[in-house]
Amino acid sequence: MRNRGEVGPRWRGRREYAGFRRGLRVAVQAVAVLAVLVALAVAPAAGAEGEAVLRVSFNDLPPWKVLGPGGEPAGIDVEFLGMLASRMGLSVEYVHYPFKRGLKMMEGGEIDLMIGVLRRPEREAYLHFIEPPYKNESSKAFFVLKGREHAIASHEDLRGLRVGTVLGGRYYPEFDDDPRIDKYPVTSPELNISMLLAGRIDAFVMTETAGDHRVAERGLEGKVGKARYVHRECQDVYVVLSRQSPHVARLEEFNRAMAELVAEGAFFRAREQFLESLARQ
Numbered sequence: 542m543r544n545r546g547e548v549g550p551r552w553r554g555r556r557e558y559a560g561f562r563r564g565l566r567v568a569v570q571a572v573a574v575l576a577v578l579v580a581l582a583v584a585p586a587a588g589a590e591g592e593a594v595l596r597v598s599f600n601d602l603p604p605w606k607v608l609g610p611g612g613e614p615a616g617i618d619v620e621f622l623g624m625l626a627s628r629m630g631l632s633v634e635y636v637h638y639p640f641k642r643g644l645k646m647m648e649g650g651e652i653d654l655m656i657g658v659l660r661r662p663e664r665e666a667y668l669h670f671i672e673p674p675y676k677n678e679s680s681k682a683f684f685v686l687k688g689r690e691h692a693i694a695s696h697e698d699l700r701g702l703r704v705g706t707v708l709g710g711r712y713y714p715e716f717d718d719d720p721r722i723d724k725y726p727v728t729s730p731e732l733n734i735s736m737l738l739a740g741r742i743d744a745f746v747m748t749e750t751a752g753d754h755r756v757a758e759r760g761l762e763g764k765v766g767k768a769r770y771v772h773r774e775c776q777d778v779y780v781v782l783s784r785q786s787p788h789v790a791r792l793e794e795f796n797r798a799m800a801e802l803v804a805e806g807a808f809f810r811a812r813e814q815f816l817e818s819l820a821r822q
Contacts (some may be wrong), residue, residue, distance in 0.1 A: 598643030620811035641709025650785020674777035683768040684750040693768035705745030747800035
């Protein structure tokens with residue numbers, strides 16, 4: 542005979558089963574909340590107009606990427622990316638990082654896209670190169686103190702010189718892989734100009750158009766000249782998408798939109814429009 546305070550096996554089983562169901566309900570609710578949080582974390586952010594936002598790394602590189610009078614991003618690349626984003630139904634949010642830092646952020650998926658990137662094997666692991674390339678040439682020039690333009694007439698003349706570069710930058714394979722060139726990487730082209738004027742380097746390398754623009758913009762034509770040797774070759778230049786981006790599922794759409802823009806000559810139209818706007822200023 543049981544004591545009044547004792548609980549029978551049947552009742553104890555029911556109570557344990559009810560407790561199990563309550564625990565299961567709580568666990569299911571927790572999983573549902575977690576799923577919502579994960580979905581929000583990986584979904585593309587929405588802009589003011591409800592469009593998904595494309596986060597783009599921006600580093601100052603006139604005339605391709607410049608800051609406008611109000612500090613807003615402008616330039617040839619910015620104009621072109623605006624065309625691409627519009628065609629994809631995306632809005633663009635520019636995030637200011639040096640080029641190398643931008644690549645690192647792309648690796649972790651903290652930003653979605655960069656422009657003006659050369660294809661290199663080590664970058665394939667974390668970048669999708671949107672096809673086709675939006676341009677196929679990238680001339681690299683070497684800038685020196687005025688009067689020393691003839692000192693660099695070939696690639697071989699660079700050996701033994703101190704040449705300023707930008708952190709994370711790639712120029713052309715023969716230069717990138719040549720250990721006989723003493724490379725001085727810094728965070729910005731402005732530092733290279735200052736180091737050249739101070740005599741701390743012998744030359745700095747830049748895309749020819751960007752270097753010409755930078756020297757003229759600072760009124761340094763009387764102090765800085767362009768070396769005779771300019772490396773000219775066909776090099777594919779890409780817009781790249783992070784493999785960790787929430788937009789990666791639309792890669793084929795990016796490729797189709799890029800193919801349309803290239804076929805239409807959109808990049809060269811953007812270049813002409815921007816340079817004409819500069820001439821009117």
